[in-house]
Amino acid sequence: MIEVRDIIKDFSSVKRQPGLMGSIKTLFSREYTHKRAVDHMSFSVDRGEVVGYIGPNGAGKSTTIKMMTGILVPTSGNIQVDGITPYEQRQKNAMNIGVVFGQRTQLWWDLPVRETFSILKEIYNVNDADYKKRMSFLGEVLELEPFLATPVRSLSLGQRMRADLAAAMIHNPKVLYLDEPTIGLDVVVKENVRQAIKQLNAEFNTTVILTTHDLSDIEELCKRIIIIDNGRKVYDGTLAEIKSRFGTMRRLELKVKNPYAFKAEPLRAKYGLSGDELSCEVVDGQLNIELDRNRIGIQEVINEVLAKTELVDMSLFETKIEEIIKKIYRNEVNME
């Protein structure tokens, strides 16, 4: 569906010098600063895939999406979306795609939401039956009804985002680009938005490219993620794989009779573990143990606890994906 081949995007902007003399200088000499926002990026996405495109601020995510949607022309390289080069056949490509830039609305500021949809119906040539069906589907999952008559400029952020999402989906696009679609939403709306994306993908096999800083979006929606940093791809694979490669840390939270009875040192000595690989602390009378599952079995740890004291309750957690991704962003883990 999407082929991105070795694209580079360089931005050049006039270098500004500080001070009055500086601004006079800029009038005469045009010194440019160059910024490589996307650097030899390649990937391909199949029809129906939901791909999380993530990376720290300024990594080049939005820039990539803008090139895929045809808003920007790559400095070099090539992009094909459903056989079309987006930045060459912009209008043709536009028929196939839906786009949400969470940071800024794609709706017409002075029109009521309902009018917006009737315009979109016309320009995408949606027939009455399909329009009705999709409107009721989107209206339901995104709860549009209460603000259909409101002009876009007076919508709240969450309402605007829902309207934007519906406006991106009303023509049943083949590809949906969502650049931070959950930014600024409360938990309930966020969940609705995720459901809408999920259902749309399931029902129409829509391909979705999603960027977000909220990794729970990714966990809930994406099998595959591409991680980008400084314009370069640092990871492309499944979320499960990342978890199995880096997510072997577990957290045991135990309610026991005597939380101070258990000590980590004897076990560490016995299995030759570092402090990172097994540690424990007591919080509010509860015993919390962090362990690396690859280095020591969970059962050994529990046995040790049971030998020392009486167990009342217990829960086991995976290390949060956020922690792992954070480490990848900070180059603390080796991706090779």
Place this chain on the structure above:
Amino acid sequence: MREASLKSYLPFAKGTFQSLLSYRLNFFLYVIGELTTVFATYYIWLAVYKNSGSQTLHGFSLQDMFTYIFMCQVALNFVSNDASYEVANEVREGSIAMNLIRPIRYRMVILFRILGEVIYNVCFVGTPILLIVCGVRYFSHGIAPDLLGIAGFFLSAVMGFLIYFYFNFIFGLSAFYISNVWGMNMLKGAIINFLSGSMIPIQFFPGWAQDILAFMPFNSLIYTPVMIFLGKYQGMEAVKALLIQVFWVLLLGISGVLLWQKAIKKLTIQGG
């Protein structure tokens, strides 16, 4: 590819029309403001005619002048819009890029948005003034309404609307290249008010100025439709004036499209 039909742009016109309907106070202030200016201008001319001691000035009787001033106001209703400001704003904010992700023509969006405003003004301000002018001419001077002149006026005023629209579109897009569009806009307003003949008929300008203005689009905005209404342009002369307007619509229209393409290239390559 299938072009978005004209019908798909209609809601834009409807949208502005409806939002204007909801600002009733603004409307009354607008009408009062307009009428004050018109009457003030009329009384100035009245004094000028009294002092000159002659019945006609440059072929304009006082009666003509009355019609001229009020009809200029009607013609102004066709052209007054702030498309250039809107476009320039979208250029500055970068939201203009969003028009590239939809199979829709940006200038048509702007055109229809403005159209909603123009239809509103023409319906609720322009047409009433026109009726009053016709009434005064009929009842106090016995001049019957000239239907051909009125039709010609509307045709010519629509042309003026298109000319001014493209002029503004080009002006707005220049925000891609010029940073101080606001100052330019002020200057533009002043120039147009003066050169369009809406303050002083072009005929009152010195000969050399008239010659220069003949090569500019400004008198097509207000002066031409009003002269057609007054019957001062008749027959071939009226046709010629209309053809000149067509020429300006085409020239500015084509320039607008070319500039848009150039601006989009800059936008997509440099990112704004």
